[in-house]
Amino acid sequence: MRQRRPGIGMTGFASLPPVTAAGSAAELQRTELEALQDIHGLLSGEQFAVLTGAGLSTDSGIPDYRGPGAAPRTPMTYQEFIGEPGNRQRYWARNHIGWSHLRRADPNDGHVAVARLEQRGLLTGLITQNVDRLHEDAGSVNVVDLHGRFDQVVCLDCHRRFSRRMLAGVLEELNPGFLERAQAAGVVEMAPDADAAVEDTELIGSFIVARCPACGGTLKPDFVYFGENVPKDRVERSYAMVDAARALLVAGSSLTVMSGLRFVRHAAKQGKAVVIINRGPTRGDGLATIKLEAGVSGALTWLAAELPPL
Numbered sequence: 001m002r003q004r005r006p007g008i009g010m011t012g013f014a015s016l017p018p019v020t021a022a023g024s025a026a027e028l029q030r031t032e033l034e035a036l037q038d039i040h041g042l043l044s045g046e047q048f049a050v051l052t053g054a055g056l057s058t059d060s061g062i063p064d065y066r067g068p069g070a071a072p073r074t075p076m077t078y079q080e081f082i083g084e085p086g087n088r089q090r091y092w093a094r095n096h097i098g099w100s101h102l103r104r105a106d107p108n109d110g111h112v113a114v115a116r117l118e119q120r121g122l123l124t125g126l127i128t129q130n131v132d133r134l135h136e137d138a139g140s141v142n143v144v145d146l147h148g149r150f151d152q153v154v155c156l157d158c159h160r161r162f163s164r165r166m167l168a169g170v171l172e173e174l175n176p177g178f179l180e181r182a183q184a185a186g187v188v189e190m191a192p193d194a195d196a197a198v199e200d201t202e203l204i205g206s207f208i209v210a211r212c213p214a215c216g217g218t219l220k221p222d223f224v225y226f227g228e229n230v231p232k233d234r235v236e237r238s239y240a241m242v243d244a245a246r247a248l249l250v251a252g253s254s255l256t257v258m259s260g261l262r263f264v265r266h267a268a269k270q271g272k273a274v275v276i277i278n279r280g281p282t283r284g285d286g287l288a289t290i291k292l293e294a295g296v297s298g299a300l301t302w303l304a305a306e307l308p309p310l
Contacts, residue, residue, distance in 0.1 A: 028302060032294040036302050039290055042273050043307060046246035047121075050114055051263055052128045052135070053253025055278055059108035059297045060134060078225035082156070085209075088218070093207035094198060095221065096171050097182045099164070110251070110297035111138035113304035118142060120309040125241030129253060129260050131223040144238050146230055146259060148223025157217025167210060167219070174208040230259050242266055247273035247289075252296040255283040264288075 028036070054062070080087045115138045117123050125142045128135055131150040135143050154161050172179075185200040198204060212219055224230050242248055248267040255261040255276075264284040267274050273289040276282055277299045285291050292299060 028294065028298050032292065032299070033302075035290060035292040035294070036299060036306075039275050039292065039303065040306055042275065042290065043122075043247055043249070043303070045308070045310070047124050047244070047310065048247040048249050049124045049241040049245040049263075049267075050117070050126045051248060051250045051253060051260055052114070052126070052130060053251070053255075053260065053278075054130060055252025055254075056110045056296050056300075057105070057108070057130055057132055057134055057252075059110060059295075060105045060132075062105055062132060075226050078228035081220065081225060082218070089207055089209050090204050092171070092209050092219075093178075093204045096168070096175070096207070097179065097198060099168055100179050103165075103168075105132065105134065107134045107138035108297050110300045111135055111140070113297070113300035114251075115139035116304040117300075117307070120304075120307075122307060122310060124244040125237075127238045127241060127260075127263065129257075131221075142241075144234050144241070146224075146234055146238060148221070150221065150223060152222035153219050154222040155212035155215060155217045156220055158212060158215040160212065160214050161222060162213065162219075164221070170210045170213070174210060175206075178203075178207065224259070226257075238263060239266060242272075243270075245272065247275065250274070250276045250278065250282070250284065251300060252278055253282065254278065254280065 076087060076091050081091060082088075111134045114123075114126060114135060118126065118140055123142070125144065126135060126140050127144045127146055129146050131145065131147050133145070133149060133151055151164050152161050153164055153167050181203055182198060182200075185198055185203050210219060211217065242263050245267075248263065250260075250264060253260050255264060261283050264274055264276075264287055268287040274284065274287055275290050275292070276284055276288045277292045277294060277296055279293055279295070282288075282291075
């Protein structure tokens with residue numbers, strides 16, 4: 001696993017308060033352990049693919065979209081983003097605030113467990129719906145960032161990519177004192193993509209949006225918005241991971257959007273075992289061979305410790 005200097009985040013997310021041990025492997029309930037034993041029997045001696053969602057990163061202090069207790073959210077669509085300059089101003093202002101709060105999140109035990117499973121030869125690959133890059137920070141290598149990367153921005157005109165950390169410095173120069181005024185206004189809620197809801201419309205209206213440093217074009221975070229298609233090469237690579245596997249393990253995803261659910265349907269259609277670990281219902285529950293409602297980090301840590309290497 002890559003070494004991290006204290007206080008420095010590779011993804012660009014900020015160190016957040018430590019999470020309680022409620023979801024740790026040591027505190028799994030008896031019924032959860034019984035289900036994990038069944039999962040152990042199903043996955044032992046087999047290579048499997050893993051699909052993860054926002055529920056895996058909650059133990060790193062990053063909010064979930066749809067988990068139990070998650071606040072209702074209406075993310076901006078791609079059409080809204082490109083359609084109106086005012087929408088882009090609102091988005092980048094809120095994203096700049098969110099980035100300042102979340103720029104150094106660290107991988108949690110669940111991310112580390114998935115990396116250990118890969119290092120022991122148990123995975124055909126990892127598909128993640130998260131954009132936080134915490135899997136890579138934990139040491140995972142064969143990863144499809146299905147919805148893109150939070151640590152990059154892309155120009156919609158010249159298609160060059162730039163570091164989000166670099167852009168943060170540009171936005172600071174264009175908007176001196178903005179974050180201090182935002183803190184005084186109060187952040188209402190955060191989202192996994194570092195969007196932040198702020199009630200102060202005057203504050204948002206004062207924000208100056210950065211242009212592409214190469215061509216002056218429109219910059220966009222390098223991840224897939226609602227209403228935008230996942231790039232074909234990522235989808236094909238993900239299907240290949242499922243095709244090469246004997247089973248699919250889903251961890252921390254409600255499978256609400258088709259971009260993730262399609263792989264569950266694909267595995268089930270091929271007659272492969274589907275294991276879902278998630279707190280709360282998912283759209284794939286009817287296709288699951290085993291569904292476990294438990295803390296994702298604790299369950300994955302147990303599996304990483306107990307499953308024999310191939």
